[in-house]
Amino acid sequence: MPQQIKRLVTAFAVFILMFLVLQQVLKPNSFGKLGHYRAMAIQENEARELHYAGSARCTKCHDEMHTDKAAGFHAQLQCEVCHGPGLKHVLYADKFKDGKLPDSLKLHKPDTRKECAICHQLNAARIKIVFDTVNNSMIKQVNALKHNLVDKHTKEELKCIECHNPHQP
Amino acid sequence: MVQHIQDLYEVLSKVDGYVYPNEIELNWSILIVLYPYITGLVAGAFILASLERIFNLHVLRPTYGIALLTALSFMLVATMPLISHLGKPFRAYEIMITPHLTSAMAIFGFVYLWYLMVVLLLEIWFDYRRDMVVWAGETKGLKRFLYKVLSLWTTDISPKAVALDKKLGYIVTVIGVPSAFLLHGYVGFIFGSIKANPWWSTVLMPVIFLFSAIVSGIALVMLVYIVLTRIRKLSIDMACLDMIASYLFYILIMDFVLEGLDQIHRIYEAEESFEVLHNLVFGRLFFTLFIMQGLFGTVIPLLTLGTLQFYKPKALIRKGIYLVVSVLILVGIFFMRWNVVIGGQLFSKSFYGYTTFKIGLIGTEGYLMAAVWLIVPFLILSFLLWLLPPWKKHEDDPDVQVN
Amino acid sequence: MEQKKSKLSRRGFFKAGSIIVGGIAVAAAFTPFDGILFATEPPKGKGKWYGIGIDINKCIGCGKCANACKLENNVPKEPFYFRSWVEQYTIKNDGSILVESPNGGIDGFKQTVPDQDIFKSFFVPKMCNHCAKSPCVQVCPVGATFETPEGIVLVDENYCIGCRYCVQACPYGCRFINPEKGTAEKCTLCIHRLEKGLQPACFEVCPTEARIFGDLNDPGSKINYFLKNHTCMVIKPNLNTGAKLYYNALSSEVR
Structure with missing residues (x-):
């Protein structure tokens, strides 16, 4: 084989080999498990922080408001429509049952x-x-x-x- | 960041009609205008070089080496505007590691690599190997080391080995022409395949990009050749220049016809998006489309080059005309890219309104950054011309004059 | 003996062949072309396959959905970044169409056209269509955006390179680049809430229950009830994106 061909083939082989090694090293673990993406990304998306509690949680403590509301035109309105996201409020109340709610956690009226x-x-x-x-x-x-x-x-x-x-x- | 938000509020106040809220910000800015522009210059310059080699057009010989080195200098920075505009530039390697096969942009990474490694570098290597070996013996120090590395420490310059270089170089050129077509056609496909955007989504887009690329590449080589002979205080080869100009003329006609066809088709079919595009073209795009791209970039060069096909004034005047025309075409094709990339984002995909384009001087997406990526290739070119001067090459054909 | 064997196998070949050919023909004749039914992609697989329904007749344009989306998902407050927003369409008596969405509808709508000039007016809430043949997923160069097996289109913000190609490819303008993170962002159908048995935030706060979502693979689901009992349409059906956001009473002016 002529000298220049030998050198070229070696250079290309080294380049391609390096590329393949890098590809294996850098490819994320869960990539390709479910499709052309990191399967872990689904869990990461699922793990994000919540802000809205859902009105089921509200009625646990504020039962009277719920009954009040059920009789009127606003019956089907969820609490957080007007009062804003309340998960922090609910979590605090769950944790310290009789504690006084700090002002920052009071919901908007x-x-x-x-x-x-x-x-x-x-x-x-x-x-x-x-x-x-x-x-x-x-x-x-x-x-x-x-x-x-x-x-x-x-x-x-x-x-x-x-x-x-x-x-x- | 704060400046960016302020700019967006300013753009918001200039919105015409209704655009989706997320559309107020233009996502692809001047750097993405540069990206197809620079790739186009590469493809065009290379195709001009290949003409000489494949069709044995010896009259183009003086520009062969210049065209190849120009193509390489621009090729080396072609992806830089793209990478520097990324939101996460350090993740750019992912395009090569996990390329998504349905994405035009991912495949572009491989098309680029193929073209750079297999076509451009190989062709230049085969072309210069013998000279590099010779020059390595004549120089000292760093330059000598560079030649050694670049020639991959080969030493064989026997007539047999040199003949092999020539033969292989020829094969690479033959592969190179379709590759150059592929490279730039592919850039067109990146835009042409976006069905959400009626200004981009046309099957003609890759072909239009290809022909405008050849036009711009030829104009660039012409400009570099004229400037270079001036700097080196040599007399210019007018036969070569006239030949390039006539190629430029014919391909410019084809480019003009293709773009005209695209617009005529659009106007005649007058689909859902017609009104919004019509107002775009005669409104926010009027100056860049009709004046910069149409008048200065196409009509004036076409008329001038067309006239020169029949009437030939003195060499000095012709040279001046070629200089002006090549600059006009380079500016015109830049605005062609501008009209595609920026124009395609000025109207809303709701077809109910328009946003505006605001660009700053500084910042990663500003004019300065863009200027950097346009200047760097010329620095690389100067370096390459110093390292691998085509005019110092050993020539086999004694009857071919090399400037 | 030898000959008999070969004859048998030839007969066997024809038999098998005719079964295969006939089978394909029968299958082709009886496989419904559901594409037309939905004007989009039919539900895939056996697990959950989410679809969304929005009843334009019920939307009062309060913008609570757009607001809740921003609060729930920490979307930048500036009026250039929305995963969910509301548009008001006003068709005037002279036939001209006015579309408005001041701050995505979060601060409410002010009627800008006097009553006597209005032919009709309505609100259209917009959000990601969670397309089954997503153009945005198609163009992502690295696989940082994808459809989950449940039919939700997500962004992997730890892998996104911020090339903005997906933003260009979305025909509905539902994506943007988060200015702080530099990566693409879009509606996740609040997958973090779904996973805990809660509704997505915009569904949670809709005062008129104009929005519903559910499993297209479950014949008894709310979304299938909605599709069955309303004249539903997707936006830009001509683009064949497999959009799974179905609107009841969608006017042709909406794009």
């Missing part, structure tokens, strides 16, 4: 007009929506910027929840 308006502000796309097919009732729509804005007697700004109990609107 929405009381502004803006927060009610998120669902109830008049909107052409909302007007015909039937949400409760059993009672065939529509979602109540108001113009939150005008509807009973001020108390007639005291002339002070009114909040929605001063007239409507959010758990039994």
Whole structure:
């Protein structure tokens, strides 16, 4: 074999061999077990932190709210829709049964007009929506910027929840 | 990061119509414009070199070595814009370790490696091996060591061995032409295969990319050749330059026809995406598409080169015209890549609106970074010309004049 | 003797051959082409195969889903990064179409067109379609995004190189690059919640139960009930992505 061919073949062989070795060394362990990906990635995705607890956990302690709510229009609303993610709150309460909840773990109590308006502000796309097919009732729509804005007697700004109990609107 | 978010708020205020919220940010920026641009220059320069070799076009001889070394210099940085734009650049090796076979980008890694290792390096090696052995004997120190390493410590320069080099080099060239086509056609496929994007998704994309690549590569070699003879204070080989210019003319016509065909097809079929693309072309893409790519990059070079086919002014004037035309074409093809890459992201996939492109001077995706990847190949080229000067090569054909 | 044997085997060959050919013909005639039924990929395998249903008639555009998604998954707060968002479509009397999604709908919607100019208006919640033939999975160069055996499209953020090819390939705009991590991010159908028997966050907080999900392989599942009893459609069916997010009452304007 001519000299230059010998050298070239050696160089290429070394290169390819190095590549194959590196490939074996660098390839992640669980790669290819289920498909062309790291099977471990599924577990890693599953292991992420939760924030929403689910309303089943809420009713464990706040039973009265639940019964309150069940009678009204907001019956099918999950607690965390308005109060925000509550897993930390629940976990703390589970751990220290009688302990006082630190302020940072207290859940949000929405009381502004803006927060009610998120669902109830008049909107052409909302007007015909039937949400409760059993009672065939529509979602109540108001113009939150005008509807009973001020108390007639005291002339002070009114909040929605001063007239409507959010758990039994 | 903070700057990036601020930029996005600015872009948000300039959105026209509706774009999906995740589309406000342009994902592929100037670096991805450079990537097909640089790969195209490689493929084009190589194809010009191969013309000489395969079809025995001796008139192109003065540019053969320059074209090969130019191709190599750009090839060495071709993947750098791609890698430097990654969110996780240090994971880039995964493309080679676990390539996903259905992904055009993963296969590109192998196409690139094949082209670099098997085609370009081998062809240059066979072409220069004998000279490197000779030069290793004539030089000292580091340069001598470099020649030794690069020639893989071979010593055989018997006529038989040199003849073998020539023969093998020829075979590599023959393999190289389809490989160069593959390389750049493949870059086109990376865009052409995205069915979500109607501006990219066309079967003609690989072919258009290929022909624009050849155009840009030839223009680059022409430019390098003109500048190099100027620097070396030699008289230029006008026959060679005229020949390159006529090739440039014919391939530019083909490129123009293909791109025209693509647009005509688009206009005639007028699919769901037609309106949004129509407004894009006449709105946010007007300057780069019609002025930079169309007028300066295509029409003016076409008319000039076309005229020169019939009417030949004095050599000095022709040289000046070629210089200007090659620069115009290089700029034009850059904007062709720009219009594909950036243009394809300016409209929403909802077809209801447009976002804008904002680019900073600094940062990993800024103009400076892009400028670096355009300058580095020329530094590599200067180094290669110093190390492997084509004009100092030993020639077998005494009747062929080498500048 | 010799001849008889060969005759037998020849007969055997024809017999076997005709069974195979006939079998294929019969199988071909009776295998339903379910592709048309779903306008997408039919459910695969025997395990769970998740599908999602969204009832546009029930969506009130409160944006709670988009908000919950950001909180549950630590999605960057800026209005350029959404795994889930809500769009309002307003078709005006003059035929023009207005699409809006201010901050993905998280802060609620303000009606911007006066009532008398509106022909019709509706909300469309958007999220990953968990396509069975995902274009994003197809283009990932390293296998950092994939479909799980249960039909959920996930990103492996410890393997993603951040090339953004998948972002380009998604026809629905459901992916983005996390600006801090530099890797692709998208809806995981809250697989971390599913695994603990909980609903995904956006389903959890939907006040009108406009969103449902379930196992397409289970004939009694909510999603199959939903598909059976509604006129369902996927977005961009022409792209044949095998989308598994089915909308009830989807208007042709939605893209």
